[in-house]
Amino acid sequence: MSAGYAVLGQRSVVAVTGEDRKAFLQGLVSNDVLRVTPDRAAYALFLTPQGKFLHDFNLVESGAESDAALLLDPETDRRADLLRRLKMYKLRSKIALEDRTEQLRVVVAFGDGALEALGLPAEPGAARAFAGGVAFTDPRLPALGARLFLPADGLAALEAAGLAPREVADYDRLRLSLGIPDGTLDLIPEKSIPLESRMDALNAISWDKGCYMGQELTARTKYRALIKKKLFPVTVDGPAPDTGTPVTLDGKEVGEMRSGRDGAALALLRLEDVQRAAENGLTFQAGPAVLTPREPGWDHTTKG
Structure with missing residues (x-):
């Protein structure tokens, strides 16, 4: 480009x-x-x-x-x-x-x-x-x-x-x-957790500064390895799902769509479901569209 x-x-x-x-x-x-x-x-x-x-x-x-x-x-x-x-x-x-x-x-x-x-x-x-x-x-x-x-x-x-x-x-x-989230296109005010949105890997958080608003719970989430879901970049095969469309695996709801354009999107998915799908050849769906998630190459943090 x-x-x-x-x-x-x-x-x-x-x-x-x-x-x-x-x-x-x-x-x-x-x-x-x-x-x-x-x-x-x-x-x-x-x-x-x-x-x-x-x-x-x-x-x-x-x-x-x-x-x-x-x-x-x-x-x-x-x-x-x-x-x-x-x-x-x-x-x-x-x-x-x-x-x-x-x-x-x-x-x-x-x-x-x-x-x-x-x-x-x-x-x-x-x-x-x-x-x-x-x-x-x-x-x-x-x-x-x-x-x-x-x-x-x-x-x-x-x-x-x-x-x-x-x-x-x-x-x-x-x-x-x-696979980079952008404000409220991908994060929900008063609901989204920074580490689920990979904000630690995007240099948004200092772990050695003093206190700030929300610092205690953010640190606890990290050090107790409480993250079970993360935003994933996904390839979309089919009609583009709207933001908020449920993502399913084996017919069960396992996540939610975020922003997307021209066959590329972000989706909040459970880490164990991403691993299970990869190991068993299962596919994620959002409405009629098939999703293929991948780990972004820039996230070197320890997986939850």
Whole structure:
């Protein structure tokens, strides 16, 4: 796939400014905010106290120290909910919360040579200033390419770098082929468990930082090996199942579909059923469609 870029209208930019910005987020989100700098981005989750998914976003620092901001890219339709929840915990913290959707666009650059065109290494989270904004290698997986927060006139710099305009659907096909979940397309607020969604393998969780919202139950899930289900990339043979369609094996419901496109999708499946199907030549179904799951090559965590 040749290098290109697409504007992600489904993601927006929120800024956290003020001298307490890092300490404030450090106590709330799943990753280590203290390691986020203008040269290093991170991917993080905002969880319920019970350790269930609420929001996911990338984090990067932008601007000189006098006006530095931590920039987040929550889902556009849910950014108001994230801002409301952050304001609940502001208390006396010396921070300000700003919606910068009008000033900055969220852009993805992907395909062969995309990182090189932006002067980025294939290292998760590597970041640099670019065209009045910031560009960084996707902190989840470099194979996804780069993410950028750019002013509207920054798009010209992408084309000058040799990146052609592409459709968001092209990026979505890449994401699904790699088996990467994306926000509420694949995770259910107040229900999905981060480790079932392979968020530990996608660099979303720091295991050696202090407490954060949902930390205790997330750690307990990991260290007690409580995970019985995971998201799997699946090949779909037949009509594309809708999100939420039950997945069956031997006529019994064993999972649920998540997002999909053009024969590739994600499905939440029981680990023991995936193993049983592989050992006995059984097939998963979602409605009339036949599903073939596989382990994503990037998940090197111990299987539940």
